[in-house]
Amino acid sequence: MTETNVKSKQINDKKTRTQIPRDSVFIGSKPIMSYVTAVMMYFSGGMNELSVKARGNAISRAVDVVEVSRRRFLDNLTVGDITIGTDVLGEGGDTRNVSTMEINLKKSD
Amino acid sequence: MTETNVKSKQINDKKTRTQIPRDSVFIGSKPIMSYVTAVMMYFSGGMNELSVKARGNAISRAVDVVEVSRRRFLDNLTVGDITIGTDVLGEGGDTRNVSTMEINLKKSD
Numbered sequence: 254m255t256e257t258n259v260k261s262k263q264i265n266d267k268k269t270r271t272q273i274p275r276d277s278v279f280i281g282s283k284p285i286m287s288y289v290t291a292v293m294m295y296f297s298g299g300m301n302e303l304s305v306k307a308r309g310n311a312i313s314r315a316v317d318v319v320e321v322s323r324r325r326f327l328d329n330l331t332v333g334d335i336t337i338g339t340d341v342l343g344e345g346g347d348t349r350n351v352s353t354m355e356i357n358l359k360k361s362d
Numbered sequence: 363m364t365e366t367n368v369k370s371k372q373i374n375d376k377k378t379r380t381q382i383p384r385d386s387v388f389i390g391s392k393p394i395m396s397y398v399t400a401v402m403m404y405f406s407g408g409m410n411e412l413s414v415k416a417r418g419n420a421i422s423r424a425v426d427v428v429e430v431s432r433r434r435f436l437d438n439l440t441v442g443d444i445t446i447g448t449d450v451l452g453e454g455g456d457t458r459n460v461s462t463m464e465i466n467l468k469k470s471d
Contacts, residue, residue, distance in 0.1 A: 257458075309422060310419075310422045311422070312421055312422040312425050313418060313419045313420075313421040313422045313461065316421050316446050316461040316462075316463055317461050319446060320446065320447070320448045320461050324448060324459075332446060334445065335444040335445075336444075337428060337429065337441060337444065337465070338426050338429070339429045339433060350429070350430075350433075352422065352425040352429050353425075353428050354410070354425055356446070
């Protein structure tokens, strides 16, 4: 939620598209089908590339979302680069590491 | 367990290495450090490539295992191809789909 607000603010302030990150869906704790619907709506809008991102335990769900979207709904969806990494959360002496994953999807015509 | 037995039997029967799958660690529900230790022991044995595999909810843990191994213990470990897929479990009308992930690791000298 907070991130969405920040993004909207940037758009309003700067009127430029360069600061908007690559189109992406962030996977959280909602049911898988909520995100599958978001992916389908995104691609039905004429876009061809989407990045599915997740952190921590939601990583498994992100893979589920991609697999359900690809196998059940969008036959022409292909999985591109998959990258993993680590985000450091917290400040000072109280930091935690959380794993991240990003799955890039492409729709072929 | 069953799979290990099958593999051993194949080795004894055929005396060939071609039927053994690529070296891999399967991530289950044990603590992350159990698998990190397994990864470290594997690479300390002189091998250079390893495949980390997981299904379902263990996928998040697999990413944790790779990230902890890479960042904390093995500086020369690089992440290669990452593939995702779906396994169909069950028989007849009672089948379920479970997501899978495989992360290939390489140790550079």
